[in-house]
Amino acid sequence: MSMNVDLAVDIGGLRLKNPVMPASGTFAEGLDKVMDFNRLGAFVTKTITRELRDGNPLPRVVEQPGSLINAIGIPSKGVSHFVERTLPHYRRYDTPLVVSISAPTTEGFASLAAELSAFPGIAAIEANISCPNIEEDGKAFAMHAGATERVTRALREATRLPLWVKLTPNTGNVPEVAQAAEASGADAVVVANTILAMAIDLRTFKPCLGNIMGGLSGPAIKPIVLRQVFQCAKAVRIPVIGCGGIATAEDAVEYMLAGASAVQVGTATFVQPAAMTTIIDALAEFCLRREIPRVADLVGGVLIEEADERDLAWLDPVAAS
Amino acid sequence: MSMNVDLAVDIGGLRLKNPVMPASGTFAEGLDKVMDFNRLGAFVTKTITRELRDGNPLPRVVEQPGSLINAIGIPSKGVSHFVERTLPHYRRYDTPLVVSISAPTTEGFASLAAELSAFPGIAAIEANISCPNIEEDGKAFAMHAGATERVTRALREATRLPLWVKLTPNTGNVPEVAQAAEASGADAVVVANTILAMAIDLRTFKPCLGNIMGGLSGPAIKPIVLRQVFQCAKAVRIPVIGCGGIATAEDAVEYMLAGASAVQVGTATFVQPAAMTTIIDALAEFCLRREIPRVADLVGGVLIEEADERDLAWLDPVAAS
Amino acid sequence: MEPMTVRPDGQQDAAGGCACAPWKASVVAELAEVVQNRAVNGEYRHMVVHCSAEAAAAQPGQFFQLLCPMPPGEAPFLRRPMSLYGAFPDRRQVEFLYKVTGAGTRGLDMLKPGDRLDIMGPLGTGYRLDPGLRHIVAVGRGAGLATLAPLARAARLNGSKITAIFSARRPDLVVSVDLFRAEGAEVITVTDQEQTSGPANVERILRGLIAEGRCNAFYTCGSSRLMRVQQRLAQEYGLPGQVAMEQQMACGIGLCYCCVRDFNVDGAIVNRRVCWDGPVFDLMEALP
Amino acid sequence: MEPMTVRPDGQQDAAGGCACAPWKASVVAELAEVVQNRAVNGEYRHMVVHCSAEAAAAQPGQFFQLLCPMPPGEAPFLRRPMSLYGAFPDRRQVEFLYKVTGAGTRGLDMLKPGDRLDIMGPLGTGYRLDPGLRHIVAVGRGAGLATLAPLARAARLNGSKITAIFSARRPDLVVSVDLFRAEGAEVITVTDQEQTSGPANVERILRGLIAEGRCNAFYTCGSSRLMRVQQRLAQEYGLPGQVAMEQQMACGIGLCYCCVRDFNVDGAIVNRRVCWDGPVFDLMEALP
Ligand SMILES: Cc1cc2nc3c(=O)[nH]c(=O)nc-3n(C[C@H](O)[C@H](O)[C@H](O)COP(=O)(O)OP(=O)(O)OC[C@H]3O[C@@H](n4cnc5c(N)ncnc54)[C@H](O)[C@@H]3O)c2cc1C
Ligand SMILES: Cc1cc2nc3c(=O)[nH]c(=O)nc-3n(C[C@H](O)[C@H](O)[C@H](O)COP(=O)(O)OP(=O)(O)OC[C@H]3O[C@@H](n4cnc5c(N)ncnc54)[C@H](O)[C@@H]3O)c2cc1C
Numbered sequence A, B: 001m002s003m004n005v006d007l008a009v010d011i012g013g014l015r016l017k018n019p020v021m022p023a024s025g026t027f028a029e030g031l032d033k034v035m036d037f038n039r040l041g042a043f044v045t046k047t048i049t050r051e052l053r054d055g056n057p058l059p060r061v062v063e064q065p066g067s068l069i070n071a072i073g074i075p076s077k078g079v080s081h082f083v084e085r086t087l088p089h090y091r092r093y094d095t096p097l098v099v100s101i102s103a104p105t106t107e108g109f110a111s112l113a114a115e116l117s118a119f120p121g122i123a124a125i126e127a128n129i130s131c132p133n134i135e136e137d138g139k140a141f142a143m144h145a146g147a148t149e150r151v152t153r154a155l156r157e158a159t160r161l162p163l164w165v166k167l168t169p170n171t172g173n174v175p176e177v178a179q180a181a182e183a184s185g186a187d188a189v190v191v192a193n194t195i196l197a198m199a200i201d202l203r204t205f206k207p208c209l210g211n212i213m214g215g216l217s218g219p220a221i222k223p224i225v226l227r228q229v230f231q232c233a234k235a236v237r238i239p240v241i242g243c244g245g246i247a248t249a250e251d252a253v254e255y256m257l258a259g260a261s262a263v264q265v266g267t268a269t270f271v272q273p274a275a276m277t278t279i280i281d282a283l284a285e286f287c288l289r290r291e292i293p294r295v296a297d298l299v300g301g302v303l304i305e306e307a308d309e310r311d312l313a314w315l316d317p318v319a320a321s
Numbered sequence C, D: 001m002e003p004m005t006v007r008p009d010g011q012q013d014a015a016g017g018c019a020c021a022p023w024k025a026s027v028v029a030e031l032a033e034v035v036q037n038r039a040v041n042g043e044y045r046h047m048v049v050h051c052s053a054e055a056a057a058a059q060p061g062q063f064f065q066l067l068c069p070m071p072p073g074e075a076p077f078l079r080r081p082m083s084l085y086g087a088f089p090d091r092r093q094v095e096f097l098y099k100v101t102g103a104g105t106r107g108l109d110m111l112k113p114g115d116r117l118d119i120m121g122p123l124g125t126g127y128r129l130d131p132g133l134r135h136i137v138a139v140g141r142g143a144g145l146a147t148l149a150p151l152a153r154a155a156r157l158n159g160s161k162i163t164a165i166f167s168a169r170r171p172d173l174v175v176s177v178d179l180f181r182a183e184g185a186e187v188i189t190v191t192d193q194e195q196t197s198g199p200a201n202v203e204r205i206l207r208g209l210i211a212e213g214r215c216n217a218f219y220t221c222g223s224s225r226l227m228r229v230q231q232r233l234a235q236e237y238g239l240p241g242q243v244a245m246e247q248q249m250a251c252g253i254g255l256c257y258c259c260v261r262d263f264n265v266d267g268a269i270v271n272r273r274v275c276w277d278g279p280v281f282d283l284m285e286a287l288p
């Protein structure tokens, strides 16, 4: 069935056998009980940090209708545990491994990337810059173009591995931040991380999460992140990897039409553990049915009339209401 | 039943008999077929502009799971139609009328507010500054603290009516924008307008909306806007009016606990036309059941331990994942 | 039928027209009870629900907004507009005739007698039947046949004779024929399959009716092509007409302005809300 | 039972341990068919589903993640963890015993025989029963009784005798007693109502069993108070023990780290995922 459809995509020189991969923090070894890991477009690890970290106080998740708020934090066993245990584990597969990293400073990011680059088996680095930058009062790097530019440049100098930069949807101007990443050498941007959110327990009047606030993910955020992917794909020439609420092949197609070259699946895996392989199969079927020979042909394929295009520069929340 | 619970709230000097009112653009005269208008805390009109406007091309709405994307635009019959027809219509009720206004320039906002202030029957002005500012390349005023400060100051000088400023959730730092509004004389901030979003039709590969992008509203956005209300209520001393996905009394309570002094109900009315009066009744019942004598006692009542409070300054998307 | 609107609680309309009459809901969202829901042909389904007196007072051309149940894996969010197909105030029932096309109507399809369905209505402005009208013509196609259906009885009660021209793809897809005949109407069916449904043939039929004095007004719904034919004839013979229009809706009660269409009012293009200013409009003002 | 995991499609585990064995799912999310779902007492409901061979191979102490149907007006989003209450590989059935507490379990409550339920499992590490064990003690309370239940048969098959101490608020809320007795177990019930459920009394009973040589290992679930009693006795007498822990879960398969708990491993506090490293842990390492 998928014989006739070419599912491969190219992400800044890295060829993936299909455009479907996990979102960082929603994937681990255990999922190989559910799916054949060799079928995935790529692996993306939970974000790792140099130092050991505990993660946030419990409760760490609370469900909302059609979505999830999480404040897991980044519990990390540190870089040596990763190099000794995790890295060898994934070498047995022919699926490329993308390692998500984080650090509290520009220099921390750069040195972690440099250190990791020495080890074989890493296909790309995904810099999760939606994390607090202690040099900027705890604001996430990806909140601003300036900090994004600095950290991306430092990363670029630190590693020759393909460099993906993962943005936050919480800033007012994601395309501008994407441009900053592109200008300083990123090979791709991942759009996006979770949207900051909150819920209060009406029985106790306390926040539902130990961390008070957390990140919203899942189907409910799809229309928002899809818009950001569309805006970013217009703003940069490097590939955009879409991530936010993807649960079905239709969602993946929508993201690719909006301009995503590949997609990451996060929360959906918690609900349907085989979501990724189901999506890969259905994506092939979709292309077959619509007589699209290569899934890459979908990328940026949304049809917009010229007249509308002109107005895009103007488009702001506003027009929305 | 509601005899024992005092539902009244005070919004910067304007006393409302209860904290429930419609969100701009989701309310009109026709709803009096469904509910007794004298029961509402306030009326809020669809945003009006000085000039006649057509609104956006069709389709203007597309539904998503648990939410709606709209790109109605601001079709407006102009200010004289409003003064001659709409204003007199609402004078028959004892519910205060809040008039939502918009303009493409600071000066336009100020002169519209000044003009309206001459007419009796307006209890407050709600400035919908989530609209494109032609002086800033079409970016919405509320995207930046600076533009917000300028337009709020001009409005403050133009009218002695209570002044509510309605913010956009699309900016990276809503509390900062709220502070700018407070500093320049706003009596309250409304948090928030819709979240910019998009959907693509997989049959045609075209955007689902004539305007390409639109604003997301409805239950799916509640966790995001609730977080912004919580952040804003910590950042300003003026009342915060919560607006985003409120469909039940529980939602309203959650918003009030997060710091909202009153709430606006928008999209929920499209699904359950009597949502507002149902919420008012259930709010009274909730307070009765929990032995809360005045609904105003809920405001900002979320229980946060001291230790957590300390970390709040640090909180950024980041921590979320 | 549990009305979910606010109970008219005796609070008074303080400064309104009549300061003494307590406010009362004229549109309700209520849980009606499904009495029947079954296929009438390969395309349409017929649903009868037991409802409040307010809902059962609906007039021809008005519509309801139905909160459709969720079919597996789908979550229709907005209500779906459906024309009144029949209203029976005495037995407190309203009827709908619908085609399954997407998530919402797939949800309707699941309903079984005894199930609850949240209906909101009656909504919009229906067809006007002026007392003096001797003979009217109803021209419909597709879901338009559902919208026109309640006119049959209303015309009889008004003392107007009615001739219906029903257009469909195939003869077996024409609905409401018996309903119209039962009310004493003549029904002419035209179909694509028989190649009788083209505008030219319908125009020929209409000219015949006009010539015989059997067309004092047009009532139409469901086809722009046929609407244009009637506009031309209405113009030519100075006949009045009304058309029920469709448009995607969110609120259904005039709040959101998503359902607007352009109308030609004395040469000026005017924007109107289908749910509130219509769905029935003056034939001559409608634009396709 | 339509397995929804990827079909083992013959693709080979290219560089893995055995390069020739095709990959095969050991955990499946599948649509099982409800065979029975009914109340066993005022609090608990018993559900039997027909499922795949993989699912029916579940071991005592393992659990499933159930995708609960949506009750009216509620939309549980995450799956809900439920312990295996019984597994019957021969007739391809698994059983659950659950208490209705919120949206998800209210959804489960709606299921009728013949309905489909999306179950994912078996998950986690279950109880270990070492071959030589002569006599074990199972101590449970609340939903812990469900978790311990499959031990009864497993112990018999292992040749171990079993004594169960079941704690509940009231005698009528104790479940699984017949199930244990049928497998030849002795069951002692202690209840709040009879004031027999306090830790002191349970400790007295346990000391008696130890003295009689009828306790070579502790198996427990559902009460921190009773767990602490057993930890103390295990320490004192050098007895092994295992405890099944609960924690809120999202993924259920070790991906998300929301279900972590602290454990005391040789004096160091270590963070572990209940869904992946457990839910059954060494008794001495567990912290309440
Ligand atoms: C005033 C009015 C009266 C109507 N009366 C009838 C009737 O009696 N019988 C009947 O079969 N159909 C009628 N329709 C059309 C009916 O509303 C649509 O078929 C229905 O909304 C489709 O919903 P869906 O979820 O099945 O389809 P989807 O395509 O999944 O719907 C997606 C969205 O588009 C809207 N939509 C889709 N088709 C239409 C349409 N034709 N008109 C307006 N909105 C649409 C839906 O309401 C929904 O918001 C009427 C429409 C209007 C406006
Ligand atoms: C490994 C494991 C095995 C379990 N086995 C059983 C069993 O056999 N029988 C039984 O009756 N219950 C069992 N539970 C508890 C059961 O999972 C909860 O009662 C159920 O999740 C409640 O869901 P709800 O939607 O009805 O409640 P809600 O309170 O609405 O649930 C809200 C959220 O909290 C979580 N949650 C609520 N209570 C618990 C709890 N006690 N433990 C973990 N998460 C919870 C839910 O999963 C959901 O994510 C088990 C829990 C775990 C972790």
Ligand SMILES: Cc1cc2nc3c(=O)[nH]c(=O)nc-3n(C[C@H](O)[C@H](O)[C@H](O)COP(=O)(O)O)c2cc1C
Pocket: A023, A024, A025, A026, A046, A047, A068, A070, A072, A073, A074, A100, A128, A166, A192, A193, A194, A216, A217, A218, A219, A221, A243, A244, A245, A246, A264, A265, A266, A267, A268, B321, D256
């Ligand atoms: C439980 C959980 C943990 C996550 N951890 C990380 C992380 O460590 N690093 C990261 O970059 N993103 C993390 N994310 C964000 C996801 O990678 C993804 O960007 C987000 O969830 C949106 O995608 P989704 O809607 O498909 O889940 C996490 C998300 C969830 C739900």
Ligand SMILES: Cc1cc2nc3c(=O)[nH]c(=O)nc-3n(C[C@H](O)[C@H](O)[C@H](O)COP(=O)(O)O)c2cc1C
Pocket: A321, B023, B024, B025, B026, B046, B047, B068, B070, B072, B073, B074, B100, B128, B166, B192, B193, B194, B216, B217, B218, B219, B221, B243, B244, B245, B246, B264, B265, B266, B267, B268, C256
């Ligand atoms: C159809 C529609 C039209 C709207 N029009 C306006 C408007 O004219 N002015 C405005 O300030 N907000 C407008 N809004 C935004 C709402 O007032 C509200 O801020 C938003 O919908 C979030 O609230 P909700 O989730 O309760 O709908 C509109 C929203 C919708 C859905």
Ligand code: FES
Pocket: C248, C249, C250, C251, C252, C253, C254, C255, C256, C257, C258, C259, C260, C273, C274, C275, C276
């Ligand atoms: S549907 Fe909202 S105005 Fe017509």
Ligand code: FES
Pocket: D248, D249, D250, D251, D252, D253, D254, D255, D256, D257, D258, D259, D260, D273, D274, D275, D276
């Ligand atoms: S529930 Fe996700 S790691 Fe345990």
